[in-house]
Amino acid sequence: MNRLTQFLNIQYPILQGGMGNISNAPLTAAVSEAGGLGTIGVGTMTPDEVEKIILETKALTSKQFALNIPISVTPYLKEMLMLLLKHKIQVVSLSAGNPSPYIENLHKNGVKVIAVVASVKHALKAEAAGVDILVAEGYEAAGINSPFETTTMTLIPQIVNAVDIPVVGAGGIADGRGLAAAICLGASGVQMGTRFIATKEAPFHTNYKEKILFADDTSTVIIGRSVGKIRRVLQAPYTGKLLEYEKKGMTDEEYLALTSEDLHKRGAIEGNEQEGFMNAGQIAGMVSTIPTVKELMEGMMEEARTQLQRGIGLFKL
Template sequence: MNKLCRLLDISFPIIQGGMGNISNAPLTAAVSEAGGLGTIGAGTMAPAEVEEILKEAKRRTSRPIALNIPLSVTPYVKELGKLVFKHNIPVVSLSAGNPAPYIPKFKEKGVKVICVVASVKHAIKAEQAGADMIVAEGYEAAGINSNLETTTLTLIPQIVKAVSIPVAAAGGVGNGNGLAAVLSLGAQGVQMGTRFIATKEAPVHQLYKEHILNASDTETHIVGRSAGKIRRLLKTPYSQKLLELEKNGLSAEEFQNLTNEEKHKIGALEGRLDEGFINGGQISGLIDSAPSVKEVIEKMIEEAKEAADNASEQLKQFTSTQNK
């Protein structure tokens, strides 16, 4: 068992990304039941709403689940921390802010802490603050992204070199080849969001799933650069409207209002794609089926083994050629 699996008490090194206000118990439980780590994203939801989702997820699975707390997004950081303790949630994921003030409080209670970062500097600071593991998120990822726009391929090996705790890769991974690739870069596993949207258990609108299944390699784009708020979305009438508004001048506050979690729910859960948005990573272009979560994870592991074996065989051929 690798370090990440041992740390999180899971069977496969696959973590579900937090999905903000479209988080739900059925998908989270399905990921955990399949041997990964299911995650509830708190988004901007009130603590009472998050608590109900946590309780339902725990009714559906006895395996570990996590709560993602986006520190600069939610106004309820302290209250959400209390829910982690109250419901014995074994893992917390901290993102979108400085985790240092909060890590010791979770560690005192035996909660494992994952910190989501997008730079070597922040990975080092998270480890120094007591984080148990790092999720290093590249520019390819869906949703709120880093202004640094560093790709997963370049980010992972640099962070792995800089810290001693396990690192999972996020952004641009949705199949076994991607898993094998990031493992070869030194990561211990992956965190995925977009791939889990296109599954039977994900209770999102069918139009959201269809957009992913029909996506080409250029079917996502970045909005928010003009406002300093990077976000990767699937192309829809609403996302195109956002880009047009940016061209004509859009304040950070206006952009925030147009990309808040209510607009997220309108697009993802209600399918009104001219009135709300849907997040999507660049991996969307590789997704062409919506199987069960269990099938996704099992296929990923098998594909990763095949990819690793294939790479090993190719390297042996190079070695053999050099020895002649």
């Protein structure tokens, strides 16, 4: 047990990243059931869509899970906060915006607040606003990312040095070695997204899972640099078209239309890499199996213990 697991009342210091519009009940419940913190990412979904997933998740697990609300992305911010309280969800992850205006009311209602940050400046602001836990996410991570492009290994220790609240490392983590590394850098745990895609419970298209399984260290690319909107995705025919469009020049509006959540679902849920895209982190090149979530998390904990014990052994006199 550490500060993170005690505070969240979970067995393992492993959080599921919010997956936006491809979030689902089976994977969220499986992560919580296995001892971590499952998360439903609301993305741009409607309140009715999100409530359906919440109810389905509650039917699959009695353990707590979180709601990830991207503040500047969802058109239903007020409604999502109301859903959180209505269904007595005890943990919220706030990203893509300033969490400050919402923390006091969330705390009054017994909700624990996680904030996703990508810089020391934002970490300090979030801590000052009353956030309980920080997720320090490097640009190795899948999907929408920070324009700072700071790597996880450099970001975690700098944020840990700057704040007093628990820090969770995210981006480029897929096994026990990554968990052990994050702990050694001062984090209290890790958040993963890409690794959970390739699990038995994850209801994503076979094409998506296979592309991750057969990925190597150069299989992901960054799109959106030309318009200041960083997103990491798997290389694929549609992704190639996007990069060509960027070379020719595009407006913010054109880019957003070409990377809409409908096109995200077309890739991840329908497996159509000709007309849609698939988010993935740089760690995809290390994923070679499709275990159950329970097998994955238990294996990670055992591997992390082994790595940490091995490290201690190197410094014994």
